Structures are given as structure tokens and as C-alpha cells.
Amino acid sequence: MTDALVLGLGALVVLIALIAIRMPIAYAMILVGGVGTMMLNGPALVLSQLKTLAYGQFSIYDLSVVPMFVLMGAIASKTGLSQALFRGANAWLGWLRGGTAMAAIAGCAGFGAVCGSSLATASTMGKVALPELKRYNYSGALATGTLAAGGVLGILIPPSVVLIIYAIIVEANIVTMFMAAFLPGLLAVVLFLLTIALYVTIKPEAGPKGGVADRKEFLEATAGMIPVLIIFGLVIGGIYFGFFNPTPAAAVGVFLVLLFGLLQRKLSGHDFIQALKETASTSGMIYLIILGAELLKIFMSRVGLPQETASWIANSGLEPMTVLILLLIALILLGCLMDSLSMILLVIPFFWPVLVEINGGIYQGAEGAGFGMSTEDLKIWFGVLALIVVELGLITPPVGMNVFVISSLDRETPMIETFKGVAPFFCAEILRVILLVCFPIITLWLPQVLR
Amino acid sequence: MSNTLKASSSGFTGAASRLITLWALLGGGVLLLVVAVNMLSIIGSVFGTPFPGDFELTEMGVAIAVFAFLPYCQLVGANVSADIFTAGASRRVIAFFTLLGSLVALVFALLLIWRMYYGMLDQKDYDYTTTILQIPHWMAFVPILISLALLALAALVTLLQDMTALSRGHH
Amino acid sequence: ADYEFKLHHFLGEKAPAHTQMLVPWAKQVEENSGGKVHIEIYPAMTLGGRPPELINQVRDGVVDLVWTVNGYTPGLFPRTEVFELPGIHTNDPAATNQALMDLYETDLKDEYKGVEVMFLHVHAGQAIHMRDTEVHSPEDLAGKKIRIPTRTGAWVIEALGASPVAMPVPELPPALQKGVIDGAFIPWEIIPPLKIQEQTEYQIEGVDKERFGTTTFQVSMNQERWNGLPEDIQKAFRDASGPEWIVKVGEIWAASDDFGIGLATKAGNTHITLTEEETEAFRQALAPVADRWVEEVSAKGIDGAALVEKARAAVASHSAN
Numbered sequence: 001m002t003d004a005l006v007l008g009l010g011a012l013v014v015l016i017a018l019i020a021i022r023m024p025i026a027y028a029m030i031l032v033g034g035v036g037t038m039m040l041n042g043p044a045l046v047l048s049q050l051k052t053l054a055y056g057q058f059s060i061y062d063l064s065v066v067p068m069f070v071l072m073g074a075i076a077s078k079t080g081l082s083q084a085l086f087r088g089a090n091a092w093l094g095w096l097r098g099g100t101a102m103a104a105i106a107g108c109a110g111f112g113a114v115c116g117s118s119l120a121t122a123s124t125m126g127k128v129a130l131p132e133l134k135r136y137n138y139s140g141a142l143a144t145g146t147l148a149a150g151g152v153l154g155i156l157i158p159p160s161v162v163l164i165i166y167a168i169i170v171e172a173n174i175v176t177m178f179m180a181a182f183l184p185g186l187l188a189v190v191l192f193l194l195t196i197a198l199y200v201t202i203k204p205e206a207g208p209k210g211g212v213a214d215r216k217e218f219l220e221a222t223a224g225m226i227p228v229l230i231i232f233g234l235v236i237g238g239i240y241f242g243f244f245n246p247t248p249a250a251a252v253g254v255f256l257v258l259l260f261g262l263l264q265r266k267l268s269g270h271d272f273i274q275a276l277k278e279t280a281s282t283s284g285m286i287y288l289i290i291l292g293a294e295l296l297k298i299f300m301s302r303v304g305l306p307q308e309t310a311s312w313i314a315n316s317g318l319e320p321m322t323v324l325i326l327l328l329i330a331l332i333l334l335g336c337l338m339d340s341l342s343m344i345l346l347v348i349p350f351f352w353p354v355l356v357e358i359n360g361g362i363y364q365g366a367e368g369a370g371f372g373m374s375t376e377d378l379k380i381w382f383g384v385l386a387l388i389v390v391e392l393g394l395i396t397p398p399v400g401m402n403v404f405v406i407s408s409l410d411r412e413t414p415m416i417e418t419f420k421g422v423a424p425f426f427c428a429e430i431l432r433v434i435l436l437v438c439f440p441i442i443t444l445w446l447p448q449v450l451r
Numbered sequence: 452m453s454n455t456l457k458a459s460s461s462g463f464t465g466a467a468s469r470l471i472t473l474w475a476l477l478g479g480g481v482l483l484l485v486v487a488v489n490m491l492s493i494i495g496s497v498f499g500t501p502f503p504g505d506f507e508l509t510e511m512g513v514a515i516a517v518f519a520f521l522p523y524c525q526l527v528g529a530n531v532s533a534d535i536f537t538a539g540a541s542r543r544v545i546a547f548f549t550l551l552g553s554l555v556a557l558v559f560a561l562l563l564i565w566r567m568y569y570g571m572l573d574q575k576d577y578d579y580t581t582t583i584l585q586i587p588h589w590m591a592f593v594p595i596l597i598s599l600a601l602l603a604l605a606a607l608v609t610l611l612q613d614m615t616a617l618s619r620g621h622h
Numbered sequence: 623a624d625y626e627f628k629l630h631h632f633l634g635e636k637a638p639a640h641t642q643m644l645v646p647w648a649k650q651v652e653e654n655s656g657g658k659v660h661i662e663i664y665p666a667m668t669l670g671g672r673p674p675e676l677i678n679q680v681r682d683g684v685v686d687l688v689w690t691v692n693g694y695t696p697g698l699f700p701r702t703e704v705f706e707l708p709g710i711h712t713n714d715p716a717a718t719n720q721a722l723m724d725l726y727e728t729d730l731k732d733e734y735k736g737v738e739v740m741f742l743h744v745h746a747g748q749a750i751h752m753r754d755t756e757v758h759s760p761e762d763l764a765g766k767k768i769r770i771p772t773r774t775g776a777w778v779i780e781a782l783g784a785s786p787v788a789m790p791v792p793e794l795p796p797a798l799q800k801g802v803i804d805g806a807f808i809p810w811e812i813i814p815p816l817k818i819q820e821q822t823e824y825q826i827e828g829v830d831k832e833r834f835g836t837t838t839f840q841v842s843m844n845q846e847r848w849n850g851l852p853e854d855i856q857k858a859f860r861d862a863s864g865p866e867w868i869v870k871v872g873e874i875w876a877a878s879d880d881f882g883i884g885l886a887t888k889a890g891n892t893h894i895t896l897t898e899e900e901t902e903a904f905r906q907a908l909a910p911v912a913d914r915w916v917e918e919v920s921a922k923g924i925d926g927a928a929l930v931e932k933a934r935a936a937v938a939s940h941s942a943n
């Protein structure tokens with residue numbers, strides 16, 4: 001092993017130590033990447049690169065959809081769109097045992113269709129659905145667990161910030177990735193609904209039947225969901241069917257939710273300022289992590305660690321599937337330490353070359369490929385799998401951000417109850433990963449059809 | 452003595468916070484302009500007059516907006532960190548750790564001001580412009596440098612807060 | 623090796639520019655030096671930053687060598703831009719490469735501040751790719767939305783009465799497929815990596831492979847690094863980048879262009895070669911582009927008209943016929 005590789009591995013240890021002592025992850029990356037490169041090639045090089053690096057990273061065209069989708073989600077959460085969604089879903093599902101929880105899942109899915117982030121979905125739908133679930137005497141565990149898990153749909157259903165970042169790293173087409181994530185996202189909704197059904201079969205007292213809506217309420221509530229369908233149809237449908245590229249589509253999305261909020265007269269000036277502030281803190285956080293990851297990438301490329309890791313694993317003689325499963329498990333474990341975006345930015349530059357190598361190279365077709373599919377398809381399939389497992393960290397102990405968010409909305413339910421309530425959904429997610437691993441067609445079908 | 456210091460620092464903190472928040476909102480305004488440019492471009496292309504500059508205005512506008520968000524992000528502590536390993540630590544220790552974070556932010560902001568100032572001079576000297584509209588890139592660096600100065604200010608504010616927490620220890 | 627170099631560029635490691643041009647060039651330098659030189663090539667921006675930053679990176683010594691597109695930093699190489707204009711480069715990249723190097727010595731050298739140019743080159747030239755429009759005259763392009771590569775490319779499209787649309791290359795396939803744009807001005811060599819044959823029906827070029835402008839590239843070294851090298855090492859680089867190599871680079875790019883159009887015709891696309899008369903109509907329509915450029919650069923104190931003449935003459939002197 002060369003000195004440079006030792007330095008690279010040492011830097012990874014320091015990075016983890018810094019993160020463990022609460023250094024913001026972005027700054028930990030900046031520090032390790034910057035200082036590491038200075039130690040390797042001298043300070044002048046880093047200082048020169050810093051003249052334009054940040055401006056270059058922040059002005060990447062493909063990334064411009066991120067702050068716009070964040071803004072769209074932030075405005076959407078103030079417009080009463082979430083209430084309308086939940087009310088509509090509850091009109092359809094509320095009469096079932098556990099139906100109000102199911103409506104919360106459906107509401108999360110609907111909101112996820114206009115919002116690119118998991119936490120925003122969890123907190124927005126949580127505020128709307130938690131009081132209702134309480135009103136129908138749902139158990140704290142089921143109520144909070146449902147919402148913490150449902151929040152994950154914010155990122156699993158396009159648009160999705162993490163998926164955009166993944167697409168940029170591996171040079172995949174964002175549109176294709178959005179198409180690929182759609183059916184697996186629906187599968188998540190179905191499995192979550194089944195989970196609730198099973199839960200209330202075993203524990204009927206946890207999820208009583210809600211009031212059956214009368215015909216008038218049913219029709220009104222159903223009509224209330226139409227704006228979301230229109231917005232999703234125009235924005236994501238517009239992207240799928242190629243009417244516009246993701247960035248203009250996101251602009252249309254911002255415009256539409258703004259218009260909806262103004263028409264509903266629900267969006268006050270204060271709400272709007274609040275939405276801008278949320279956009280500022282979320283987007284600033286994301287871009288700072290992107291900059292940190294770029295500095296770290298520069299350092300790691302210079303020491304040659306990703307290249308070494310790729311050839312080492314490729315020569316280890318492990319079966320392709322074994323490697324894939326090990327990588328997915330590693331991502332789940334890393335979820336204890338890092339947020340999903342940092343993980344994707346830090347780990348994919350290491351993992352992706354490995355998979356390409358095993359599959360037979362960047363231009364490998366389906367025939368004779370390690371995974372039995374072309375590298376282009378592997379890119380799509382692995383992206384969706386990685387997206388799911390990095391998001392699992394949001395609902396698993398010790399750090400489950402969605403669980404924290406929902407817990408802060410419901411002081412009565414101890415956090416341990418929420419983690420218990422989330423456990424069945426976690427199992428559903430694992431089942432989903434297994435299904436997607438065994439049947440790649442679920443992920444790859446829609447991009448093939450729409451292409 | 453210590454009381455007057457505290458009072459002035461809290462006045463300073465308050466003014467800094469308002470300034471930083473206002474700057475972030477201006478950044479939000481720039482983002483809304485980018486949205487408007489993209490909407491105009493869509494409308495234009497529907498009516499057969501596409502606007503080829505939308506692409507570079509988006510790039511430049513988003514960069515300016517995001518830099519304007521960074522100080523606010525530091526101020527409100529939006530930068531994600533993992534707190535599980537130190538969950539059991541005393542408040543003093545935690546205050547010390549967060550102080551380290553603020554210190555790194557401060558140093559980084561100052562470093563970037565220095566480097567990106569030279570970056571701006573480079574853009575000027577070598578006449579870097581966007582492709583279609585030929586907007587000089589150095590113009591974007593002006594608001595960005597202000598953002599970085601405010602990032603340093605924000606880091607200073609959080610640093611002072613951490614120091615107060617550290618000196619009180621039990622609070 | 624005694625002398626280590628990092629060569630940074632923006633394309634993937636499977637791109638012909640990497641495998642057929644940069645790798646053989648680096649090997650030749652290493653060989654010329656008797657093993658004293660080692661050049662490590664970093665593709666796909668692995669050493670950080672965005673493609674437009676490559677030129678700063680080499681100037682500031684972040685990396686030792688870069689291969690980059692001059693048009694990424696418009697305004698930086700105003701004189702070299704003359705070679706992008708329609709009517710300068712016609713159909714032979716090898717000839718244009720040699721003309722570029724001739725003018726480099728006499729006129730262009732000063733704009734490459736802070737770098738030592740190893741060699742300059744062009745691609746085979748912009749051709750027209752259309753979704754579903756058969757093009758035989760500039761009128762056929764009227765009102766069409768066409769993707770542009772550079773600012774001079776935008777002028778070309780405007781001169782033809784079409785609307786220029788700027789978009790990153792990876793967005794091209796879906797935009798073509800769904801009709802967000804009607805066509806694109808790019809060389810044939812981009813057909814295979816982006817599968818352009820699946821989104822277009824017509825590939826159009828002028829008589830005898832005549833194209834409508836091109837793009838200029840450079841391989842350059844950090845100036846201080848170069849100045850600090852002993853003569854024998856400098857010679858190793860120079861010998862690998864001489865006139866023969868420049869011609870070879872032209873052949874490499876022409877060959878990957880031929881491969882691209884071959885792929886498209888095999889997929890059933892129509893390859894239209896305009897007749898002499900039809901090509902002449904395009905030449906007439908595009909004549910104002912050079913004038914526009916001359917006027918534009920005169921603001922920078924450049925005698926554009928003289929450069930256009932020199933460039934044209936130099937290309938002609940190197941052309942086979």
C-alpha cells in the first residue's frame with residue numbers, strides 16, 4: 001500500500017471522528033478534503049482551486065432543480081394542499097379499520113409527488129394527520145410510526161432531491177431516474193397500506209374505523225385532490241412526456257403551487273416569507289454538502305482510493321450479487337452516521353465504479369454482463385435501490401430524522417413507541433428491496449416504455 | 452463590565468441576525484427571478500420565440516441565491532450533523548464541539564473571501580463571460596463575496612453563542 | 623519516472639478523444655523521454671471542478687496538463703474563435719489543425735496566457751441533425767428550434783433563420799425525441815454515445831462533407847511547469863505534438879465522425895449530402911456570420927477581417943485539393 005493510500009484511509013477515519021463529535025457533515029468533508037489535499041500536494045493547489053470551485057459547483061445547471069423543488073415543497077406545505085390531500089384520502093379509506101392511517105400514507109404519497117424531501121413530507125403531513133389520528137383514538141405507536149414511515153415517500157416518489165444528486169454523480173439522465181422511481185414508489189405505498197391492514201388485524205384496538213363520510217363530503221373531499229393531480233400531472237407528467245426539461249418543470253411547479261395557494265387564499269405573506277426561509281436553510285445545507293463532497297472527491301481521486309477500492313473488490317472473486325448486497329448493507333449501516341444526501345455524495349463515487357467494473361465496463365450490454373443487464377440499466381436499478389436503503393436511515397435508530405420530526409409534533413408518545421410503530425414499515429421496506437433486487441423489471445419497465 | 456459586554460453583544464447578535472435573514476430573503480427573491488425566467492422561456496418557446504439565455508441565467512442566478520442562503524444556514528444551525536455519539540455528553544462538552552464547528556465555518560468563510568476575491572479578479576482579467584448573453588462572470592462574484600462576508604459574520608455570531616454556553620456550562 | 627504529470631479532462635475514459643488521442647499522445651511523450659516522463663490521465667473531471675474551470679486549473683497549476691474546449695470560456699480566446707466560423711473550416715480537420723498551428727505561431731499565441739500550448743485541434747465540423755425535417759435549403763430551417771454549441775454557433779443558427787436553443791449535451795436526446803427542439807448542430811461523432819440516430823431521421827451536410835463551422839480544442843501545460851523542464855523533456859513533448867501528430871489528430875476525429883454517420887445510416891437514417899448549388903445557398907446565408915464576428919472582436923482591438931483572410935488562406939494551403 002502506498003503512502004498516499006494510507007493518508008486516504010487515515011483521512012476517512014478522521015472524517016468519521018469529526019462527524020461523531022457533531023461537526024456539521026459538510027464542514028467535516030471540507031476540512032478533511034481541503035487539509036488532506038494540502039498535505040498531499042501542498043496548499044497552493046487547494047488555494048488556487050478554491051478561487052472558482054464553489055462558484056462552479058453552485059452553478060451546475062442540473063442542480064438548479066434542487067432549490068426550485070425545495071421551494072415548491074415549502075410553498076406547498078403552506079397552501080392547504082396537504083389538508084386537501086388527507087381529507088380526500090380519508091373519504092376513500094377512512095371507513096376501513098386502520099383507514100385513517102392508510103389515508104395518511106396516501107396523503108404522504110400525494111404530497112411526495114410535489115415535494116422532493118422526506119422531512120418536509122413527514123412534518124407537513126404530520127401536522128395535518130396526527131390530530132385526526134388522535135381524534136379517532138389510534139395508538140401512539142401506529143399514528144406516529146405511520147407518519148414517520150410515510151414521510152419517506154416524499155423522497156421515494158419523484159421529484160426527489162437525492163435522486164437528482166445520484167443522477168448527477170453517475171451521469172444518468174434525471175428524467176430516466178424519475179421514471180424508474182415511480183413504480184417502486186407506488187409499490188412502497190401498496191406495501192405500507194398492506195402493513196397497516198396487517199397491523200390492525202393483529203392489534204385491532206390500535207386503528208379503529210373512522211367515521212364514514214356522507215355522499216356530499218365524499219364528493220367534495222375527492223374534488224379537493226384534483227389540484228394535486230393537476231400539479232403532479234403537469235410537472236412530473238411534463239417531464240415524463242418530454243414537454244419540458246426538469247429545471248423549467250420545477251419552475252412550473254413553483255408557479256403552480258404559488259397560484260394554488262393564492263387562489264385558496266391560504267398563503268399569507270408571513271407563510272411565504274417562512275417558505276423562503278425554509279428554502280434558504282434546506283438549499284444552503286444541500287449545496288454546502290455538495291461543495292464538501294467535491295473537495296473530498298478531489299482528495300480521494302488524488303490519493304487514488306476509489307480506483308483502488310474498485311479494483312480490489314472486482315478482483316476479490318465475490319459474486320456480483322454478493323457485492324451488491326454487501327454494498328446495500330453498508331449503506332444501511334452508514335445511515336446511523338450520516339444523512340442520505342451526504343451518504344450518496346460520499347459513497348456513490350466509491351461504489352459505482354465497483355459495480356461498473358464487476359458488470360463489465362461502462363459500455364457493457366446486457367449479454368455477458370455481471371448483473372445480466374447493461375451498465376445503463378444497472379445505473380438506473382442500483383440508483384433506485386440505493387435511494388431506498390439510504391432513506392431507511394431516516395426511520396431506524398439511533399438517528400431517525402423522520403422519527404424525531406414526528407416525535408416533536410406529538411409530545412405524548414414516547415420516541416421508543418414511534419420506533420416500535422415504525423418497525424413493521426421497516427420490514428415492508430426490506431421486503432420491497434428484496435422484490436426490487438429479484439425483479440429488476442419493476443424498476444426498468446417504465447423507463448423502457450416511455451423512452 | 453461583563454453585563455455591558457453581554458448587552459452590546461446581544462444587540463450586535465440581533466442586528467446581525469436580521470441582516471443575515473434579510474440577505475437570505477433577497478437570495479430567495481433571486482431564486483424567484485430564476486423561476487420567472489424559466490416560465491418566460493417556456494411561454495416563449497410555446498409561441499415560437501425561445502429564449503436561449505435562460506440556461507445561463509439559471510446557472511448564475513441559482514449560484515447567487517445559494518451563496519446568499521449560506522449565512523442564514525449557519526445562523527439557524529441548518530447544517531446537518533450527527534449527534535448520536537455525543538448524546539450522553541455534558542452540555543459543556545457539547546458546547547465545545549459545536550464551538551469547533553463554528554470555528555471551522557468562520558475560517559472557511561474567511562478563506563473563501565480571500566480566494567474568491569482573487570477568483571473574481573481572474574474572471575475580470577481573463578474576461579470570462581456567459582456563452583450567449585455574454586454577461587461577465589465577475590459580476591456574480593460581487594453579491595457572492597458579500598454573502599461570504601455575512602457567512603463569516605454568522606459564524607462569529609454562533610461562535611459567540613457557543614462561547615457563552617461554554618462559559619456558563621450548566622445552562 | 624522522474625517527471626510526473628496529471629492530465630485532466632472532461633470526457634469519460636471510453637470516449638475516442640481519450641482512448642485514441644490523449645492516451646496515445648501521452649504514451650508517445652513517455653516513450654520520447656525514454657521513460658523519464660509519466661503522464662497520468664484523469665478523465666471525467668475526477669480532479670474536481672466543472673469543465674469551464676479546466677483552463678484555470680492548468681494556469682494555476684492545480685493540474686499540469688488539460689484537454690479542453692476553448693468555447694467553454696467565451697471571451698478568453700477571441701482570436702482562435704475565427705476557426706469556429708462557417709466557411710473557415712470546411713471538410714478536412716487535418717488541414718484545419720495545421721492552419722490552427724500556423725496561425726498559433728503568428729497571431730494566436732498571446733491569448734494563451736499562463737499556459738504552454740502542446741497542440742490545438744478541431745472536430746470534424748458541425749453538421750445538421752433533424753428530427754423529421756428534410757433540409758435542402760436555409761428556408762427549410764426557418765423557425766425551427768435548433769440546439770447550439772457555442773456563441774458563434776448561435777449566430778450560425780440565427781443567420782439561417784432558425785431559433786437557437788441552449789442546452790447541455792446530455793439533455794439533447796430527450797429534447798430531440800419529444801420535439802422540444804427540432805434539430806441540433808453537432809458533428810457525427812456524437813451520434814454513438816448519445817444514440818442520436820434513435821431520435822433523428824435526417825443527417826445533413828454540405829457537398830464533399832462541407833460543414834458549418836467547428837469547435838476548437840487545446841492541450842496545454844502549466845507555463846511554470848513547462849519553463850522548469852529541462853530541454854530534453856520539453857523536446858519529448860514537442861516531438862510528440864509536431865505536424866505529423868496534428869495531421870493524425872485530424873484523421874482520428876474524421877474517422878470517429880465516419881463511424882458515427884455509418885451507425886446512423888445503418889439504423890435507417892437518411893444521410894443527405896447537399897448538392898453544390900444547395901451548399902452555395904448555405905454559404906451565402908452564412909456569410910454575414912463572419913462579418914458579425916469581425917465587428918464583435920473589433921471592440922477588443924482585434925483586426926478580425928485580416929484574421930478571417932489569414933485563416934482561410936492557411937486552411938486552403940493545407941487542403942489536399
Ligand code: NA
Pocket residue numbers: 111112113114115116117153154155156157158159160
Ligand atoms: Na417526492
Ligand code: NA
Pocket residue numbers: 335336392393394395396397398399400401
Ligand atoms: Na437511522
